[in-house]
Amino acid sequence: MTTGERAVSIPVMIGGPIERRSAGRGAQGRRSQPSPAPMQTQISPDWVRISGASAIALGFASGRFTRQFAFGGINLLLNYEDGCRSDCAYCGLARTRPGAYEDKSFIRVDWPLVETDQLVERMAACRESLTRLCISMVTSAHAFADTCDITRRIRSEVATPLSILVAPPTLNRRRIEELASLGVDMIGVGMDAVTEDLFRRHRTDVPAGGAGLRWEKYWQVVDDSRQVLGPWKVNCHTVVGLGETDRDLVETFVRLRDREIFSYLFCFNPEPDSRLADLAKSPLRRWRRMQLAKHLVEQEGFGVEQFEFDDDGALVELAGPHDVVEHAASSGVVFMTDGCPGESGEPGCTRPYGSYRPSEPFRDFPFHPTEQDMARIRDELAVEELCPGVRRA
């Protein structure tokens, strides 16, 4: 599942380390156990984890970003004592990644634990500055019911558009309809690997078992979500750098665009101790070119035939109109974080440091890149090598 680095310094573990406490309201009736009396940890739905950036935005933690920018995309993550049942090769939450679940990072970001009701209160108090809310499910038997519970709590207090980054093994069409009826605005599917072979290798045929992660099931959930929520209300997270070719990515962008489904780009960012910890990130040039390619497909109507690939599937030429390519390559928006929009279509979910460390160049920008940033991006992109009619910046 996709959603960087211990990006910010957060001096407190909100909610503290996991400890035993009495059951909350969302858990009623579902964990009947013989004596001794059932005990409960700080788990969902009464507790959730939030991204470090979200913790700062809502005043749960102190810290600052390396650059100043407005931040209103709040990301929540379900929390269970036994974590996520899946074992994806690149994920910080994978079952076989060493360490206690509560100490694990997710997309290399620390996710502090907070009480759900307190979180909703803070959201309501900060509603003017919020742009997008998102609950990330994990593969767990309780994930769907708990996601509905948390959605109701949020929807009763806050109107900010809400996405669910779903765990497909836990869903069917009826459940997707239920999420929509509760006021969920968009559904994200963490496809991550864009070919069936890579999906199987990294997510299905894995040491602790895939826990129901199947390529066909993921696409079924994409299809069902598209039918239930309508055009441009579903997105697939796609990761650059898991072993796919440029052609694989472009074909995926086109396939999704043709169905009015967004592709959201993530750059593979190795999690320490994960099975892919030693796999190198994609070079910046390739990453920038995939950002540009995705934009040309999604916003400018490019088809696969307008991209030339070599025998290894690497992008070598752009055959589209030079002025369109030039305009896109000069547009900062193309290089901003790809995510669900805010109410007026502005970038909503901006996940700072989701694809890079604070010490590294921004892979995607949670703000509009400056003129200086654009000069650097143009160097990294070298678009004139792909499209000789485009001037060198």
Ligand code: SF4
């Ligand atoms: S892009 Fe959308 S679905 Fe993905 S994490 Fe952000 S809000 Fe959630």
